[in-house]
Structures are given as C-alpha cells and as structure tokens.
Amino acid sequence: MPILNTLATNYSKLENIRKVVHHEEERSVFQDFKYFSVRSPKSVTYKEANRVSSKECDLVADWILNSYTGFADLPKNQKKILFRNFFLPFVILQGGYFACIHNRNDVIILASGDFIDCSHPETFYYDPEGRQLMSSEDAVRMFASSFSNYRRNVTDPMLRDNVDDKEFFALCTLILFDTGETGIILQSLHIH
Template sequence: MLSANYSKLESVRRVVHQELGTSVFQNRTPKAVTYKEANEVNSKECDLVADWILNSYPGFAELAKEQKKILFRNFFLPFVILQGGHFACTHNRNDVIIIASGDYIDCSHPETFYYDPDGRQLMTSEDAVRMFASSFSNYRRNVTDPMLRDQVDRYEFFALCSLVLFDTGLEGQSEECIVVSRRIREAVQREILYYYRTVRHIDDPSMRLANLLSLLPALQRATRRFQEDVEISHVFNVYSVDEKFYEMCNGRF
C-alpha cells in the first residue's frame, strides 16, 4: 500500500510542480533552484504528503484529529530531508540535493541557491554562502552519505518514514496515540526483518536493521540544523522564508 500510494504521489507531483507553459507529458529537464523556488516546492508538498499518509496508514487515519496534527508536525520536515536522501540513492549522487519537483540544489555552487532574482535581500549570495553553506556538508554527512553507503532501498525508505511518523514522547501526545505508535513501530521492524530474510536474503538481517535505525538520530541532527538556519534567516530577515514555510519548519502549521 505504501509503495503504490507513493507512486500515485509521484504522479500527482508531476502535475502540481509543472512549470507554466509546459506539458505534463514532456520530459522535464531538472534545473538548479534558488531558495525561493525550493521553499515554494516544499510548501506545495505539505498537502500532498498529508494525503499520502492518510491513504497509506489506517492506524493514522483512526487517530483523533489533534493527534494526527501532532504526529504530522513532527514528521513533515524530517520527511522532506529523508526523502532527499532517498532521491540521492535513486540517482546515485550526492553533489546535489534533489527536491520533490525533480529539480535540485547545487551543493557545488551554493551561490546559485542563495541568488535572489528580485534583489531584495540585505545580504549578498556570497555572504549567505559563508553563513549557511556548511549546512550542505552537514546534510551530506548525516543523510546522503550514510544512505548511499548502505544503498538504502525504496522499502527501507518507507520503513524509516513509518518510524519517523509514529514517534512517541511528543508534547501533547495522548496515551492512545502512544500505544498505536508503538504497535505500528514494532510491526514495521518485524516486517523489515521479514523483508531482509525472505526477499533480500541478507545474511545478518539484525545488523542491517541496526544500521538502518542508526540513520534516525543522524536525521534528527540534519533536521535541527535546517531549523536553526531557517530561524537565523528569519530573525535577521535575510533569506527568510515565507510565513507558511516558516511555520512548517517549526511544526506549527
């Protein structure tokens, strides 16, 4: 169900992120994006990802509305970052950060990402690179490099998504939600072990699972760094994101 619904999500994305004046049936040539373009893509993703979750996880759909919000707020930004690692594995490259539209952030030339076509920024793109570009190496170190090294596949990506979504110990999380989350997390780990044994025929599935789980704290580090950058840019009013995306980054949408 997860895989089939994710394929539907990918089809919808081709329409939602389609450039004006182009046909959805044309092969799209990926391009390097600016920070404004990347933020716009991520803002559009919010509803698409929410629908994917509702359609893919019966346990999530049965939760109270407020509990769904708590889980989703905690999930969305880590998912965006984790999905970038999935795209890196799909395309076997870590010199760029591929986003949901199929376009990418050029890590080798970060000044292109911080370029403001409207010329309204108080800081030059070169100064922004000096302040923020280390985040790209942080992202590679914590997300893309480990995922590429272990060649994390599509089903392992879904397992990680599930574990991130059904987190526990969140502020405002009900006891019922915690019980559901623990049950689903345990089921996911059993299923991925079964997948390792019967589909991939891995000699030591427990070790493979341990390596997969070790990606979660690294993902948290990358997420915190992203949030810090957004907060700094917002406070100093340089390369600040629009209010909707700012709220999403801080789990308040």
C-alpha cells in the first residue's frame, strides 16, 4: 500500500531528525555532524520527558503533513482538531511500538531514545530542583500504577502480537482520522 510506504519513508526521516533535535544541546559547536556520536539512552525524570514531548509536537506535525496526501489542504481548524486528538494517543502507541522494536516492557522508551524506568518510578518523579509540589514518594504512591496499566494495556499486547512497522503506521492512521471526533469534516480528504 503506497500510503504505508510513504509513512515508513517519512518516519525514517523523522527518526534521523530526532537524533539531532533531541541531542543537539550535547553537541559541541566544533563537532562535525557526520562524526556525531550517539550517547547511551538514560532514565529520565518527568521534566525531561515533558521536554521531549514538547520537541516532538512540531516533528510529528511535520511527519503528518509530509505523509498524508491532502492533509495540508484541510482547513486549519480541522488540522488542529485532528492533531490535538492524535498527539497523545500517538505518543502512547509509539511507546508500545518502541517496546516491540527493543523487546522490552520494563521501560517506556521515548522518541529521544531515553526511557522511563517503570521498575523505579521514583526516578521519574524526582525533581532535582526541588520545586515539585509533592514528594517523589507521594507521586509514586499516586501515579505509579499508571506504569503497570500502560504495560498491561499497551506494551504487553503489542509485544504479544509482535506489531511491525506497517501495523504501527496503520494504527497511526486510524488514530489520526478518528471520524468519531467532534468537529471533524473529512469529506474532501483523499488518502492514497
């Protein structure tokens, strides 16, 4: 199917862009890009995960614009509604896809390559600046069950079914064009 091939090609480009965008602050201005070394993935805090997600918004929006013929022609408000309803489910789904690629369900792998350590949620809820409104222990008590829910509802089923890239892209398309969303008019969109 041509649309899945287009999605795969553009996703590969997206992954290359991510290598630069998510690690640019670590490069020296004197470092030539072709010699850029990839650092080892690390466990992140919630603030670091938020920074990754903030950078991802524009990257994923560009991936959508470049991958779906006719998407750019939609009215601006329709594109905003579709993207707003797409982004978070995409991040969740993509985490499951990364679990399949790396055959891991003990971490949630982010687009940057870094990960949330589900076995040690206190590292995720740690605030090195001390500005967090609740302690790491309280945050773990309140939110840590979301990691086991994520594993049970996303990573374990995707790993069990061994979701490949084409299936991932098909799921992305279904999420993006969820016609049950309020305010969506997709009558003029033609996906090839």
